[in-house]
Amino acid sequence: MRYSETLIDHFRNPRNAGMMREPDGVGEGEYPECMDLARVYLRVRDGQVVEARFQTYGCGPTIAASSAGTELIIGSPLGTLVGLTGAQIESAVGGLPEDRVHAAEVVSAAIRAAARDALRRMARS
Amino acid sequence: MNRRVYLDHNASTPVHPEVLEAMLPYFGERFGNPSSVHAFGREAREGVDMARERVAGVLRVSPDEVVFTSGGTESDNLAIKGVAAARGRGHLITSAIEHHAVLRTCQALETQGFDATYLPVDGDGMVDPDDVRRALRPDTILVSIMHANSEVGTIQPVAAIGRLTRERGIPFHVDAVQTLGKVPVDVNAFGIDLLSFSGHKIYGPKGIAGLYIRKGTKMLSIQHGGEHERRRRAGTENVPGIVGLGRAVEIRGRDMAAEAPRLTALRNRLWEGIGAAMPEVRLNGHPTERLPGTCNMCFRHVESESIVLGLDLKGIGVSAGSACTSGNVEPSYVLVAMGIPVDWAMGSVRCSLGRSTTAEDIDYVIESVVPLVAKLRSLSPARV
Ligand SMILES: Cc1ncc(COP(=O)(O)O)c(C=O)c1O
Numbered sequence: 289m290r291y292s293e294t295l296i297d298h299f300r301n302p303r304n305a306g307m308m309r310e311p312d313g314v315g316e317g318e319y320p321e322c323m324d325l326a327r328v329y330l331r332v333r334d335g336q337v338v339e340a341r342f343q344t345y346g347c348g349p350t351i352a353a354s355s356a357g358t359e360l361i362i363g364s365p366l367g368t369l370v371g372l373t374g375a376q377i378e379s380a381v382g383g384l385p386e387d388r389v390h391a392a393e394v395v396s397a398a399i400r401a402a403a404r405d406a407l408r409r410m411a412r413s
Numbered sequence: 414m415n416r417r418v419y420l421d422h423n424a425s426t427p428v429h430p431e432v433l434e435a436m437l438p439y440f441g442e443r444f445g446n447p448s449s450v451h452a453f454g455r456e457a458r459e460g461v462d463m464a465r466e467r468v469a470g471v472l473r474v475s476p477d478e479v480v481f482t483s484g485g486t487e488s489d490n491l492a493i494k495g496v497a498a499a500r501g502r503g504h505l506i507t508s509a510i511e512h513h514a515v516l517r518t519c520q521a522l523e524t525q526g527f528d529a530t531y532l533p534v535d536g537d538g539m540v541d542p543d544d545v546r547r548a549l550r551p552d553t554i555l556v557s558i559m560h561a562n563s564e565v566g567t568i569q570p571v572a573a574i575g576r577l578t579r580e581r582g583i584p585f586h587v588d589a590v591q592t593l594g595k596v597p598v599d600v601n602a603f604g605i606d607l608l609s610f611s612g613h614k615i616y617g618p619k620g621i622a623g624l625y626i627r628k629g630t631k632m633l634s635i636q637h638g639g640e641h642e643r644r645r646r647a648g649t650e651n652v653p654g655i656v657g658l659g660r661a662v663e664i665r666g667r668d669m670a671a672e673a674p675r676l677t678a679l680r681n682r683l684w685e686g687i688g689a690a691m692p693e694v695r696l697n698g699h700p701t702e703r704l705p706g707t708c709n710m711c712f713r714h715v716e717s718e719s720i721v722l723g724l725d726l727k728g729i730g731v732s733a734g735s736a737c738t739s740g741n742v743e744p745s746y747v748l749v750a751m752g753i754p755v756d757w758a759m760g761s762v763r764c765s766l767g768r769s770t771t772a773e774d775i776d777y778v779i780e781s782v783v784p785l786v787a788k789l790r791s792l793s794p795a796r797v
Binding site for chain 2: 291296299300302305306307316321322323324325326327342343344345346347348351354
């Protein structure tokens with residue numbers, strides 16, 4: 289199999305799938321060459337992510353990376369998520385073939401955007 | 414362990430046991446070089462000659478009009494470049510949905526001073542013979558139109574096109590890699606001068622194919638060397654492959670009539686089962702003028718590769734219409750040429766059935782696809 293066992297497991301049984309009502313932050317990541325789109329929703333308490341959900345259109349790896357990425361960030365302080373890298377998502381799915389690295393980029397971009405959105409909303413209130 | 418269901422017969426097929434049996438002696442005691450004059454060589458030559466006769470018998474042509482090559486790709490190259498080389502310059506007519514072996518050969522000839530017209534197709538993937546007529550020029554040297562497209566299976570009106578080329582004495586090449594042995598092919602009734610076919614699509618081995626060249630067709634060889642294949646294709650013959658191809662063509666000639674209606678019924682069962690179970694799915698290709706075993710569908714709001722992966726995990730082998738190569742997704746050029754919107758084309762999946770496919774296989778695929786697509790759609794953000 290071309291993909292890691294972790295990736296296949298997330299693809300088969302995606303965690304945190306679906307939209308969230310009244311989130312504290314929302315962000316999207318896109319990869320237009322592939323038409324991939326990931327949307328991440330965050331629920332935040334005391335500056336930390338307590339719940340994360342995703343909606344994703346894309347190939348298997350992008351769906352798996354969305355699941356692994358949302359799982360990874362639960363419990364993280366928002367401040368660290370604005371600097372989340374694609375490499376961190378890639379290792380959370382057990383690695384990606386070179387031609388699928390964009391899956392991690394789309395998801396990390398969505399998470400960073402969601403974290404920025406949550407920080408902006410906190411600053412406003 | 415999952416059930417395993419192979420629905421990718423347009424990509425390749427397993428070698429038929431009778432084909433393998435016919436080939437085996439030519440790896441062993443009949444290993445000689447068919448050009449050698451001794452008994453070892455003569456035994457190999459007999460195998461090649463018999464295969465040529467078998468192919469010629471099914472095509473109803475003369476054995477010396479059949480040339481063996483290394484694949485459908487080489488047959489297409491030889492047909493097109495061979496005619497082009499004999500003429501030196503001129504205009505070629507082909508279609509936008511040809512296999513790359515034809516499309517890129519024509520494109521390469523364009524860089525060498527030839528002209529080419531790539532005819533459009535309609536929403537069913539059909540070339541209009543009137544478009545061929547309008548594209549013909551005094552300097553047209555070749556018309557190359559595939560018999561059936563491998564992705565969507567639409568069968569082209571080659572007989573009508575052949576009438577036009579014959580009236581004008583222009584050579585007509587038909588890529589029949591997806592049709593020989595699946596639907597009737599009649600080079601005389603269709604007015605075909607050059608016909609490509611390939612072993613591995615019809616339960617023969619990979620890397621062996623043939624080109625029918627009507628006697629009198631002016632062409633040059635594109636590979637130079639020895640005197641093989643009446644100097645039309647140099648190189649020591651792939652004897653076991655040729656023997657396998659001959660047997661495969663013969664078996665298709667025997668089994669095709671019974672298998673075509675069986676596969677047509679199964680392919681319709683697949684589409685009807687899926688089409689009835691979910692919204693926003695469409696069948697691609699001509700509703701009736703289509704290869705018996707081909708069912709290409711678009712699932713809107715889902716990406717092809719995620720369906721292929723999900724089905725792979727269920728033991729089902731199908732192929733994706735859109736290909737993501739190095740992070741760049743190209744919706745299928747065939748579907749795009751048919752005018753299918755990109756948001757549909759991105760979710761295309763081809764199922765191609767074959768001789769081992771059963772009704773239980775089809776039902777298992779339907780049972781697997783329906784919840785998979787529903788799940789993938791539920792993960793998807795709404796796009797506006
Ligand atoms: C229509 C058509 N032409 C040509 C080819 C190339 O044949 P081969 O794989 O034998 O080179 C194929 C195979 O995919 C095909 O479907």
